[in-house]
Amino acid sequence: MTEVETATMTAWVAPRYGGSEVLRTEVVARPTPGDREIVVRMRAASLCRGDLHLLTGTPYLVRLGFGLRRPKHRVIGQSLAGEVTAIGPHVTEFSVGDRVFGEVPGGAFAEYVAAAVDCFVRVPAGVSMEDAAAIPDSGMTALQGLRDLGKVGPGTRVLVNGASGGVGSFAVQIARTLGAHVTAVCSTRHLEMVRGIGADAVIDYTTTDLIRAGETYDVVFDLAGNRTVREWRRVLTPDGIFISSSAALGDDWIRPVAWIAQVALTDLFVRQSIKALLMRPSATDLEHLATLAASGQVLPVIERRFPLAEAARAVEVYARGHASGKTVLYSG
Template sequence: MKTMNAIVQPAYGSAEVLRFEEVERPALGEGEVLVRVHAASVCKGDVHLLTGTPYLLRLAFGLRKPKRRIAGQEMAGTVEAVGPNVTALKPGDEVYGQMPGGAFAEYVCAPADLFVPKPANLTFEQAAAVPISGMTALQGLRDAGQLKPGQKVLINGASGGVGTFAVQIAKALGAEVTAVCSTRHVDKVRSLGADRVIDYTREDFLKGPERYDVTLDLVGNHSPAECRAVLAPKGVFVSSAGSPGGNWIGPIVWMLKVMLAGMFGSQKMTMLMAMPRREDLLSLRSLIEAGKVTPVIERRFALRETAAALGHVAEGHSQGKTVIFV
């Protein structure tokens, strides 16, 4: 029996429930690839799956304990072997992608269509930082926000994992970008290409005279109704703010607030439900290889330090992404 090291999550809770263990290496099935993981990254979704909150998540991921023993969703690595009927990838290919779980391990086994060739100009650690956060930013601006060249966009939460991608993607789409973050992140966000950076500790963007064609809210610290005040008459408010308002009915209340705010006037108010898409991974690779998008990595942890990595992200206010090298 071949084994590997992995981060096992036997229960919901804080990062202390995670265990660094030797487990059986996953078996390769039809249409799947076995990938040697070189790096993974931590997103806010990993924290939600760790704690099992908001509790509605447990309907899909396990009521009393996680269905998947090994955590982690974003990774980059090298194809070790391919199963029957896999033609798009071959052993030795360097890939990156997103999966429902299993990335915090030395090997992953998953359907081949979850992976694409990683950007040639990125390290494995940089590539692992891209999938979920990059796709969320891309889908939020391009699809939900319908952002066009020359339009004005405001990104609330511009220094986080999604926000740092959003600033760069918005510029790549030809928009004029206003970014909102705290004092210690101002210089970094400005270096990503933001035309204007608002330090929320000193200025309330809701009280400014500017009106935006698209607002991408990644924080949820202002109600959707309040955010309408800074939208242009035909503007779009896109919320990807997690679960503000509590772990029981908070997500439902927030969605209702977004829906209700959109029932009046000509402005559009929408929730973003980002989905993994192979074509979007390819689009992100093109943007990265063209030099228009670069992942921002704040901290690096070894695989056996994954609990500390999740604890760091759970604290909030991180800059860019936190990655795990394997």
């Protein structure tokens, strides 16, 4: 292998906003670490809804922070796992050869990724690279929603709407580790999977209108965005907490602003707590999730696996929705 070859790599690039059709592979320079960065040889990466938002530039509010005309990060992907191949001069937390996983601002769908050291934690013994790569975005979203906004604890009655998806499948399991009684909402084909990961009760939304079912919950964690705030308040206890994920936002300028305003204003004038969730990457939370995965209390549900060479196909399939758990890319 020549010196030029060792200094390059293959990456999936989005030169403009759009769907899977805009993605292409390019041979680009292999990254080198900054002072407080590490370079990771990507072994597995996972898709999340945020990847689609950043790829398509929708809702349009995304472009205010990630590029008005084209994506700021040309190489897509955020959640990954792999081995450390190089470290910056001021990195003491990791060594070359360490197995790590984490959430990066962009660049995960490439053979090598460079990012700040605090984006990563070690992969626990006994946890595969694919499982580790499936954890960061979805696991932290579920954990922060339930623990931080929902204040979930022993005996809390939790409803997870959209329980079969990436975040939802983590939410069901994490709520159980917090001691909650979990009711999961999903479609008919996902009922057995959701029961299998620990839901105490399951509602098939294709046959049952949960708003009219007469049950109330201390916490409603909405990951589907298919009901109004007014409807959700009907199934909350008087002091209940409603948590909305970004999945409820539309694809234009107006609807996201309107939804956020509705959530914020409703929270001001009702006894119940109405909250919007924005996940914030946290190495501490990743460590906690790593511990849960190592103990077998929380395990990713992986529905589909694609080689890195088929990343565009993976994005196309994932964008259709109705996934059961996570979609993972793997690299040899």
